[in-house]
Amino acid sequence: MTRPFFDDHSGSVAAHLRRQADEQRTRYIRAQSNRGEKSVTSPRRVYELIRSGIRRGTMPHDEVLSEQHLIETLGATRNAVRKALQMLADDGVVVRARRAGTSIAHDIVAVREGEIGPRAWAGAPDEGRLTVETLECRRITAPAVIQEFIGTEVDTVILLEQIGRMGGKPLYLRVGYCITDFDIEDFKVRIESNHSEFPPMAVAHQRIFDTTFGGSSSVVEAISCQERLAELLEMQVGSPVLLRELITRDTEGRPAELSFTHFRADRVAIIGSTVTAGSTTLN
Template identity: 75%
Template sequence: MTRPFPDDDSATLAAHLRRQAEEHRAKYVRAQSDRADKFVTSPRRVYELIRAGIRRGTMPHDQTLSEQHLIESLGATRNAVRKALQMLAEDGVLVRARRAGTSVVHDIVAVHDGEVGPRAWAGTPDEGRLTVDTLEISRISAPAVLQRLLGADTDSVLLLEQLGRMGGQPLYLRVGYCMTDATAEEFSQLIESNHTEFPPISVVHERLFGSAYGGSDYVVEAISCQERAAELLDMPVGAPVLLRELITRNSAGAPSELSYTHFRADRVAIVGSTLATTAASP
């Protein structure tokens, strides 16, 4: 057998092999680039795009989803679309039935920034869809750990527990520790008026705490749903929920309320925005 290169010409052989490897690599990159221009092949990426469309209302509740339309509008392969739809069905967002097709069972509800729940006041897409039940309201002593979390020295707070429903389906379970001198009965009356009108958070804060709304700080974590919360939210025990710790403040920066809300992770998206700021010119 004739060798393509003499045994002592190792440099020439190495150079030849490098050129072959570079040619193969360039061919692979070109193929991947051409494919990427035409098709999305990842079910996860298709899942993210469809879920975003449901959250933004471009795929409304009770609308039948066409696989072919999704393939064309997303630039995705049929296999990726089908797997993504199955993932959303497993989330409980979609229902898939032979011959009947695929439809959105419920929408993904947006809860904005420091808002207690969805923006349900007049003129918003969720107007009239939110109902809130007060499960408990009572004055309790404020233990040291609660005072540290609030950053305030107080002997007692009003404990408020509420269950929010969207379109009749459980959406969130909320416990608030309110810094107020009002009695439970007085505070309950103020709350009920807000639950008939659902005004913006600035109006709610003024009514409940008698001071201007200054903002909020919050942290969101994914946790397993415990037994009582699971029962109230109509979820399996251990199912994922979004737990949000929210500290609401007045315009002077003093805390008004510390709350913990369990949101159904399959139905809620926490939405916020950050605007770029430009440094002032000298």
């Protein structure tokens, strides 16, 4: 049976449309490639670069964030910079005001993966800015779940709850289950000695537990802020927080403490590698 003429014509039209689509796709890919060579157009990528600069301290806190300076240093378009700054303002990291410009509302504090809190010891970036208040310190019967966590049988542990503040503003709430036979008063003295000097982890561990620090392991999750936590950290209920589970051990592999720390997600970045014995100069 002879096929109608319009069938062949339809096939040729379809082929023509496919060629046009291929040509458009090729032009789009070429345009994207050329655009990438000239400037960054993605607000998300600009946001990441600016936020990283704030965390690293390369974005000065005492100066207005100039759009033109960011455009030049980041190689980004003005539109991308403006949208990125608005994203940071939505996070509460920067404040934007008409005529006054954009300024950093607060820094993003770096907490090393295996450290209790920020690097606040002598010579570190956060020296003198961190304060820690002990809310609770008492001996309790060790729950079975704690023994399962640490992999050892103990009758009692010391429950330690602390709140850390950076520049007077709440930064984290920490609950620790400490495996030690020291009496409470002695333990409190050992704890408080670290709150005036904030020594490196290995030194702090030696002071508190009277054993040599062997290492730590941790897990970090993002969760929603509950009511009591929101009150202590001065956050809105439901706001995101970073929950870190941390187990520290001595050189014999014996557990010293299981802790759970809730960090303000808008103010803290957990970075680096797990701390090992003798690590006091991590970058």
